Amino acid sequence: MGGGCGDMLDAMTLLNEQPATAADLLPLALTSYGHFTSMRADADRRIRGLSLHLERLARDSETVFGTTVDPARVRRLVATALDGTPGPCVVRVTHYDPAVNLARPADATTPQLLVTARPAADLPPPPLTAQTITYERDLPQVKHCGLFGALHARRTAQLNGFDDALFTGTDGLVSEGGTWNIGFIDTDNTIVWPQAPVLPGVTMALLQEHTAHTVAPVTAEQARGMTAAFATNTSIGVRALAAIDDHPLDTAHPALTALRDTYLKIPGEDL
Structure with a gap:
């Protein structure tokens, strides 16, 4: 599981604890109904404002789905996505229901966690x-x-x-x-x-x-x-x-x- 975050994005896009498939992502692509947070993980895998990111996921889940999010599970999934990656990464945690459909969004009551990673650019970027x-x-x-x-x-x-x-x-x-x-x-x-x-x-x-x-x-x-x-x-x-x-x-x-x-x-x- 070596390589940078660019390699991980191809090999390790997790839906819950399993690699995500195109079929898993199709409902999200077709409806865009969900919420997310993105966080920068430094080379030591520490994240500024991690608690605030977790609070955001929980708060937005209540608004979007009427449910909550398990912060310990989010931490485990993010750690798995970062496993073996050198250098800083931006990790996105998306919360959506693969069973959502346009006709009955009210039935989308079992949202899942999608975790992806990409390389983080150097700070600061140009104006x-x-x-x-x-x-x-x-x-x-x-x-x-x-x-x-x-x-x-x-x-x-x-x-x-x-x-x-x-x-x-x-x-x-x-x-x-x-x-x-x-x-x-x-x-x-x-x-x-x-x-x-x-x-x-x-x-x-x-x-x-x-x-x-x-x-x-x-x-x-x-x-x-x-x-x-x-x-x-x-x-x-x-x-x-x-x-x-x-x-x-x-x-x-x-x-x-x-x-x-x-x-x-x-x-x-x-x-």
């Missing part, structure tokens, strides 16, 4: 540019598998020459990115997280726990006038934004370096 696009995810508080709207917004932004989309509501307030939370550094160096319906990201929660900050409504115009901005998720850590729409931002601001250092110093949890 990105974002275009503001009016969009709000269905059930934004849930990390669900319905990614069409977010990916369509990302595609639109990329066709317009940007790296990704930054969502705003119909009220003009900034919420989140395509698959990431956003934070800002304002003109007096205060860390500002937008007050809006957003996914409660684990990386965002860890940074809020370890830094002084404020949470406030941020309009698209205010976002473009910030000194700096950053995206956060488990895969990218803290990633600077180089521009929002046509307004450049400071990607070398000292507060961004401090945020990255703070995040990397947060100890991971053992499986």
Whole structure:
């Protein structure tokens, strides 16, 4: 079972304790009804915010299926998927019911655990540019598998020459990115997280726990006038934004370096 995470993805995609088959994955592909969490496992197999990831799975399972998740079982499955893998990986745990069908989603009451792994990129990734696009995810508080709207917004932004989309509501307030939370550094160096319906990201929660900050409504115009901005998720850590729409931002601001250092110093949890 050697090799990197790329090899493991082919050989070790687990549905419960068994290798997943194409037939197992077909209901998920056809309905996208399920929820998940993704977590970065460092080379020592420790995971920052593991407890928060497990809490998310349990909370979202109650919303999506009316059931719960056994955290000890999740830990065992993740450990199995990581067995023998060198280097950091991003592990995704998806919770879905292979018996789901479009006509009777209410009958999907026995969700299963699908665990996959892929190589983790080096931290930090290069800065990105974002275009503001009016969009709000269905059930934004849930990390669900319905990614069409977010990916369509990302595609639109990329066709317009940007790296990704930054969502705003119909009220003009900034919420989140395509698959990431956003934070800002304002003109007096205060860390500002937008007050809006957003996914409660684990990386965002860890940074809020370890830094002084404020949470406030941020309009698209205010976002473009910030000194700096950053995206956060488990895969990218803290990633600077180089521009929002046509307004450049400071990607070398000292507060961004401090945020990255703070995040990397947060100890991971053992499986």
